Structures are given as C-alpha cells and as structure tokens.
Amino acid sequence: MRVASSLSQNNIINVESSINSGQVFLWQRTDTTNHNNHVWYGINGENIIRITTNYNTNKVQIRCINNPKKRIDFFRSSDNYAKILRDISKDETIKHAIRQFPGLRILRQDPFQCLISFIVSSNSSIQNIKRSLHKLCMQFGDRYEFDNREFFVFPKPQKLAKARNDQLAKCGLGYRTKFVKCAAQNVLDGDIDLEKLASKKNDYHTAKSSLLEMIGIGDKVADCILLFSLERLDAFPLDRWMMRILEKYYSDTFSFEGKSLTTKKYQDIHKRVVDYFGPNAGYAQQFLFKMERENNQKRWL
DNA sequence: TACTAACCTGTACG
DNA sequence: ACGTACAGGTTAG
Numbered sequence: 619m620r621v622a623s624s625l626s627q628n629n630i631i632n633v634e635s636s637i638n639s640g641q642v643f644l645w646q647r648t649d650t651t652n653h654n655n656h657v658w659y660g661i662n663g664e665n666i667i668r669i670t671t672n673y674n675t676n677k678v679q680i681r682c683i684n685n686p687k688k689r690i691d692f693f694r695s696s697d698n699y700a701k702i703l704r705d706i707s708k709d710e711t712i713k714h715a716i717r718q719f720p721g722l723r724i725l726r727q728d729p730f731q732c733l734i735s736f737i738v739s740s741n742s743s744i745q746n747i748k749r750s751l752h753k754l755c756m757q758f759g760d761r762y763e764f765d766n767r768e769f770f771v772f773p774k775p776q777k778l779a780k781a782r783n784d785q786l787a788k789c790g791l792g793y794r795t796k797f798v799k800c801a802a803q804n805v806l807d808g809d810i811d812l813e814k815l816a817s818k819k820n821d822y823h824t825a826k827s828s829l830l831e832m833i834g835i836g837d838k839v840a841d842c843i844l845l846f847s848l849e850r851l852d853a854f855p856l857d858r859w860m861m862r863i864l865e866k867y868y869s870d871t872f873s874f875e876g877k878s879l880t881t882k883k884y885q886d887i888h889k890r891v892v893d894y895f896g897p898n899a900g901y902a903q904q905f906l907f908k909m910e911r912e913n914n915q916k917r918w919l
Numbered sequence: 920t921a922c923t924a925a926c927c928t929g930t931a932c933g
Numbered sequence: 934a935c936g937t938a939c940a941g942g943t944t945a946g
Contacts, residue, residue, distance in 0.1 A: 740942040746928060792927030797943090836943045858941065878922055879942090 629700070631678045631693045632721030633658060633671050639908045641725050641846050643735055643748040644755065644772070661755060663728030664771045666762060667692065683764045684771070693723045702851075706895050706902040711867040715905035718912075724904055725846060729812035730805060731772040732847035733829075736839045737797050746790065753789035754778070778802035797834025804832060816848045825850060837884045845900040854891050854899045856884055863910050864891075 637645045637658065645660035658669040665688060670679040682688040707713050727735075734754070739747045751772075758773035758781060778786070779802040786795045804810040810832065815825045825848060829840040837856070844853035854860075861879065864872055864887070872890050876883060895902040 741926075742928070742941055743930085745930085746941090749929085790928060793925095794927080794943095834943070838942060876921075880921060882920075 629695070630676050630721040631695070631723055632719065633669055633678060633693075635719050635721060635908065636693065636723040636725060639722060639904060640744065640911070641904075642727065643744070643751050644731075659765075659767065659769070661731070661759075661769065661772055662690070662692065663731050664760070664774070665690070665728070666764060666769045666771060668765070684762050684769075690726065692726055694726050697724075697851075699723075702898045702901050706898055706905075708895060708902075709871075712895075712902055712905060715909040719905060719908050722905060722908055724851070724901060727847040728772065729816060729843070729847040730775055733801055733805070733812065733843050734772075734778065734798055736842040736846075737801055737832075737834045738791060738794055739842070740794065740797075740834065740836070740839050742794075750790045754786075757781075757785060757789060775802045775805040779806045794834060797832075800833050801835075812848070818849070822850050822852050826853075837881060837888075841888075845903070851898045851900040852892050854888055854895075854903045856887060856891075859907055859910060860903065863906050866910075867906075 633656070634647070637647075637660070642660065645658060648657045648659065650656055654673050656671045656673075658667075658671070660667045660669070664684075665682045666684045667690070668681045668683045670681075671677070678693070680690070680692055682690065703716055707716060735747065735751055738750050738754075742750075752770075755770035755772055758777040759770040762769045762771065778798060781799065781802075783795055783799070786798060791798055801810075805812065810828060814820070815828060820828075822844065825844060826840050829835050829843055830837070835843075841853040841855035844850035845855060856864075856879065865874065871894060872887060874883075874887075892899045
C-alpha cells in the first residue's frame with residue numbers, strides 16, 4: 619500500500635497548476651457546487667477537451683467530447699515524470715519550485731494552435747492573448763454544442779490563410795495580423811510541416827531553424843512552440859520572466875553581460891541552461907516560471 | 920555584431 | 934474623463 623501510494627504521488631497531475639502556467643489560453647473551469655470535483659473545458663486544435671478532476675482520489679478523466687474515439691496524452695503521462703523531476707533537481711531553487719507545485723505538467727498541445735497562439739503572444743500579455751485567440755475561434759472556427767455549452771474550436775490553417783486582413787485585425791492582433799496569416803499559409807502550402815517537425819528525426823536545432831524562417835517567430839516564440847507542441851523538451855523559452863529568474867537565482871551559475879537579449883546571447887544562455895538542467899530542461903523552465911509568476915501574484919487566465 | 924526604435928492592444932494610475 | 938506609463942517579443946535599420 620505504501621509503495622503504491624508513493625508511486626501515485628509521483629504520477630499526480632495537477633490540472634489547475636498545469637493549465638494556469640502560461641502554456642494554454644483557451645481553457646476554463648466551470649463553477650461547481652461540489653468542492654471535490656472540477657470540470658474543465660478546453661480547445662485543442664479541432665478538439666474540445668473535457669477534464670474532470672476528483673481532488674480526493676487525484677483521478678483525472680480526459681475526454682475529447684466532439685470526437686470520443688480520439689485519444690490524446692494531453693498531460694504527457696507517458697513521460698517518466700518522477701525521473702525527469704529527479705534529473706532536473708540540480709539546486710535548491712528548482713527543488714523548491716518542484717515541491718511547491720506538485721503535478722505541474724508540460725502539456726502536449728495541438729501544433730497548429732500552438733504555433734498561432736505563440737505568434738499572437740509576442741509582445742502581448744496573457745489577457746490579451748486569450749482574448750485574441752478566443753475571437754479567432756469565434757470568427758473562423760467551427761461551432762459546437764455540448765453539455766449545454768457553446769464551443770468554437772480552433773480554425774483550420776486554410777481558414778486563417780484565406781481570412782481577410784480586416785477580419786483578422788478585428789481579433790485584436792494588431793501588427794501580428796500578417797504574421798498569423800503568413801504562418802497559416804506556410805502550413806497550408808506544406809512549406810512548414812508540423813508533423814515532420816514533431817517527429818524524432820529532427821533535433822532541436824533543425825526544427826527550430828525551420829520555425830525561425832517564419833516572420834513573427836523569434837527565439838522565444840520558437841522555443842514555446844517546440845516545447846509545448848513539438849516534442850522538444852530541451853527547448854527552454856527565455857522571456858522577460860525567465861531572464862529575471864536567472865538573474866535573481868542563478869547569477870552565480872550563469873553570468874550575463876550586455877543589456878539587450880540578442881540572438882547570440884539568447885543561444886549562449888540557452889546552451890548553458892540546457893547543459894545545466896539536461897535534456898528535460900523545458901520542465902525546469904515551467905516550474906521556475908510558474909513559481910515566480912505565482913510569487914508575484916500574476917494572473918493567468 | 921550590438922544596440923535601439925517602432926510596432927499594437929489593453930489596463931492601471933494620476 | 935483624459936493623458937501618460939507600462940508590459941510584452943520581433944523586426945528593420
């Protein structure tokens with residue numbers, strides 16, 4: 619019994635922590651009268667996902683409600699979570715973050731939605747990103763009804779590629795409008811093959827350089843897409859928050875010079891961070907990011 | 920190579 | 934109510 623319970627501790631999934639950690643934007647928790655159960659609904663590409671949690675048993679039930687046969691390992695349960703946590707536990711800071719947020723997971727997202735989401739995210743805030751993506755779904759995505767609720771799934775590449783600029787701009791994309799349209803066109807034309815990029819044949823650098831060819835995608839956005847949807851756990855997105863974290867807790871481990879985050883500096887830091895945390899450094903990034911945002915009481919959705 | 924201004928939207932504060 | 938400050942990543946110069 620004791621063994622089983624400690625094993626299950628290693629495999630817990632904290633749905634709330636994982637969804638509220640800056641990875642996904644089209645999720646909501648429904649109001650429930652039962653404190654032990656929560657129901658979440660989210661958009662993952664053309665799928666509507668329903669997650670039911672029971673906080674007593676730690677059971678998490680996932681269903682793709684518009685396509686019940688579809689099976690997705692959304693929480694990456696097939697990762698060896700316990701081993702990954704052990705491997706990245708290199709110092710007290712990361713150990714503390716892991717202890718503080720047990721069950722925090724990297725989510726396996728739909729690649730096209732993830733691509734567009736993080737293009738939209740650039741130079742924007744979570745509230746704005748969420749609003750824009752929701753508008754995109756309402757404008758260009760298919761409508762469904764389930765559980766007496768209305769859902770709009772994420773638009774297909776063709777829909778966004780052929781969208782009128784003013785219709786896209788209405789979603790609050792601003793100057794990112796053409797980035798979104800170009801990216802959708804690239805996917806539609808097959809110039810960017812997301813399935814291929816997700817396959818294990820490409821290493822991190824090959825996959826990343828493909829993404830970087832697209833307008834509107836720089837180092838940080840590319841790393842988010844790689845980590846959250848293209849199976850690259852050695853991607854470590856360096857945004858404003860991560861830079862602050864590295865300066866605050868890791869100034870002895872990684873030294874910095876120069877003010878702006880140039881491509882060269884980004885790659886230099888990235889290399890050292892991955893050398894330090896190992897091939898699953900992306901998980902370390904997620905724990906540190908979550909910890910620091912929570913400590914600063916930043917809102918998620 | 921390194922740095923910086925400009926880009927766009929929404930919120931917070933005075 | 935109005936202006937100003939600010940947050941955020943990429944691009945072009």
